Amino acid sequence: MKKSVRVLWGSVAAASALLLASCSSGTTEATGASQAPSSSASASATADPAVASADPAVASAEEAVAEASAAVEEFTPPGPELGDLSSLKGKTVYYVPANYKIPLFHLVGDAMAEALATAGVDVQVCDGQASPSSMAGCLTQAIDAKADAVVSGSIPDDLASVAFQQVRDAGIPLLYMLVAPAGPGEPDKVAYLTPDNVAIQAINAKWVIADSAGKANVLVIKVTDTPATTLWMDEGALAEYEKSCPDCKVTVIETNTGQLQKLPSLVSSAMVRDPDITHVQAEFDVTVQPTVQGLQSAGKTDGVKIISGDGTLAVLQMLGEGRFVAGASGVNLDALGWYGADQVLRMMSGSPSVQNLAFPYKRLFTAENVDELDLTAEGESSGSWYGANDYKEGFKQLWGVS
Template sequence: MKKQMWFAPVVLATAVLLLSACSGPDEDVAAPSAEAGAVPEAIAAIAEQGRQEISAWPGPTDSPQADGTALSVVVVPCGMATEGCKRQAEGFIEAADALGWETTLVDPKGDPSLDNAAIDQAITQDADAVFLVSIDPDIVAGALERARDAGIFVVASATDNTTGLDHEVSLHGDEEGRMLAAQIVVETGGDAKVAMFTGNEFKTVVKRVEGSKEVFADCSGCEIVAEQDISQTAGGPDLVSLVQSTIQAHPDVNVLWAPYDAAATDMVQAVQQSGRDDVMVASFNGNLQNLEFIRSGAPQKIVVGEALEWVGWAGADAVLRLSQGAPMVEDDGVPARILTADNLPEQGTAWTGDYDFRSEYSRMWGIG
């Protein structure tokens, strides 16, 4: 089966073009409150574009019709305790239920050895497909090879690595990183002193870091004053302590760059306990709790919202295409959006993409 390679979506191309030309302000999106004098025009344009509502369908325009085959799929998230992983897995299961498929959820809880065991379980069960969530294919290469040899389709999300996969639903980490950094530059008026807490176990996070660093490098008043790698299992009191010690060691820090919302939650607590009201938290995902932090005036001020349930539905679309030998899409079009206090979704809801993707996929599949 031919391996597909996916590259950045239309929004990435748009952002790159904005490096040389600014878009005009949108009346429906409040302008940032920070002074823009020290903000490079190209960076301000990336932030402006990234704040806009998703008003048109960015995904595929057609897909195979569901044929009633009850496919069996093993769903393997990076860890259900991590909200971003959980939302993608649950999105896939929801779509699979709509298609009449059978799913088995195997939670490896962030343990790479259990990632491999979960894929081997799919082989034992004679599953039709495996859906991996934010698990680097390189660390399960042997299991993936065994699965493919057994005729099992392998689809993954948020990996920024297509090795051994039939398809990846990409979050385009580099573009997300540029979006977050651009908004940070705008919010700080071009004076961001950033402590970056990376998560190098995830290639998507590595790409986010790279994208953010590109933007910070183009901001003369911005500086990364500290950088620390963390893991998804290192949250709670240990992360709170690490963040507090970082703030104390670098009193000029005014931004904490978080690799995902779960880590940002602990960072908010750390900032609150430190008494530093001049430090903001910025992260990725757009989970409910983090949106409420922004809404309530807590230290978290920015998040790049990801349509994570949409990711799961796009993953189901990929499995459907593979099962019928249909053409694969070059990019699934799952969007991201910069969210601040000025453009949050309704209270009590996570950001899911501004668009009814469920109805769109159901229509294409002939089930809605």
Template sequence: MTHPLATRRFTALAAATVTATALLLTACGAGEQDSTDTKTSGGTSTAADRAGTAQAKKDVAAWAAAPQWPDVPKLGKKVDLKGKRFTYVALGDQVPVIHGVGVGVQQALSAAGATVETCDGKFNPTSIASCLKTAGDEKADGVITSFIDYQMAGPAFDQLAHQGVKVIVGGVAPSGGKKNDANLAFYDNTPRVFALHEAMAESAVAQLGDSAKVVWAKLMDSTTTRTASAKGIAKFRELCPGCQIDSVEFTTVNLDKLGLAISAALLKNPDTNAVIVPVDTMVPSVLQGIQSAGKAGRVKVFSSSSDLAGLQRVKDGRQASDLGTPVLYEGWRFAHAMMQLLAGDDVSKGDQLVTRDFTGDNVGSLTLTPQKYLSDDWFGGSGYRAKFLTAWGLK
């Protein structure tokens, strides 16, 4: 996704946006190829390749169906939210994943008796700080932010905590040397981002086996996005050491150049049969690059986040796989972090991968509408809610 970002500060915001849409992701030149990722197959299947393909197929088969919702850790003590008021501060509420997480937060805290207002940070540090200040001025009982690095608005975060407002800095790793305390804590779900990138590698190997010849689109916005790509590439190599993999590097602010980079990589490696892309919002640029290289219909695309456009591409045969993100469930996870903070418990990390691999085999039965995106239908229903309510002592 592209935003009119003109400063380094805004580049950091764009990086956080991509982390979100991945629900969950220092500029380098777009289109640069990293030859260290290249490993050309000798053309002969090895025992390691066959074993890796079998493992990938087994894992991916388990993700084809609706997920089994993980257990939720019980609170150390019951928390009474009746009549309490909370603010959800979105990095940018117009992004479907960020908005969807906010809807989940509202559902969760409302089920516990609280009310939730949303404040749109509009990808602007000033707007974000204003949202935080307003929450403090209005004496909110708690604030949950989504995909906003602490360093983006450190003084505003600190002022809230100093006022005694409970604050969850959600969807990001700790930054700026800040650590959890009694009033402010991080809900760090970056381990799930890394696991999702590994899952994309598995999906590609499961479909292509030892014939996989991949170009990986590496997002270079931040340590999180670079690490995520590195883990995905390492997983691919582990599963299919004889397969070919190359990469291109790009940043969110240079997304308009990604198509050219993909086209150049395909011309350099004409036998490439797959491209792996971090999130669905970037797939249109990749498809343009594939078409420009004269490879339309001959290169499979693998991505993640399961937004509406992504699943429609899967249904139409223009995308091979979409590793899904259940956004409402993620919102309940954010709310659970707040409940843990209020109970005086340690805030859990988001380290459990909950996904569904949407492919042509299972997407046909889904109703693909904007309304269904903000429901649990694509993921088999809302069974997770009872687990949260039980953990909170409300069921």
């Protein structure tokens, strides 16, 4: 059975449409009347490893899911120790997130500010407001303020290329966060840091493939706030279904965080149109509750499994209670902020940034490992969900500020 990929368009704001247009998709958009698989064909993604799937693609997905579900055993310094950082006290880093309304940018920014404060460095936030002109304006503001470093959050270089070049021309160290490296750059002036959200969305798709034994009828909720969020789903989840699951049926809903109030009706309409949908892959946790509302409105309170991509407390509690959510990939955003601070401090102190850094603190949570977690606010903030949570002390020793 050939896979059918259908896109159901929500109301997308003009700014998001502009951002989406700047990022091409490698996913084929088509409509089709493929027979949806029955949910009875579903198999556990964490079945006994001794019973390997006969389908190589499904077996590969099961192996990847098992690996992604493991916790980090210990903190490993990403680079050599730094020298005396006392000269950095009083300096200022400008943090420019693509859209400060998205919670993950707050969590990363707050953690980075906490980390930089240990070296006496301040952080100034300027919201990119999901607008290329606002992003460029923030970068210009940082230059005018003679910032000592700039950190961009999920803003590809080509979205504000002139302003980014001006930052580099001004000799200001620049960290691109949550975007893939665009080139080798100059390690003492330009750094990159990403948990590889394309790979994370691909892992979530692999979980769906494994859980359904390669027969899923999946509704994908794609967030088009920035070219990066669009790319993560296009090159991660949708590309994985295209490559590895010819018998999966995939329907896509496109939305943005400014239009989430319309998502329940979009989900409900999709479920009414195709009541045999077995799985929902949500890009971010902020879309989970509207998705649940849509399922409830369509009378689909049983049999549909949601997997999401942030691993926030509320969603993991739903997973632990067996309510709607069956899987969630999470990134320790607190740790990401500390790793970002490390990259910035290296460049500000005249050392090269760490190139091709593989961020380790990410994990796939399922019914098989969620019981290990302390599902409280304290557990979430501790970083213990991801394994070894000694990275803060580890970084302080690395920076000589402990």
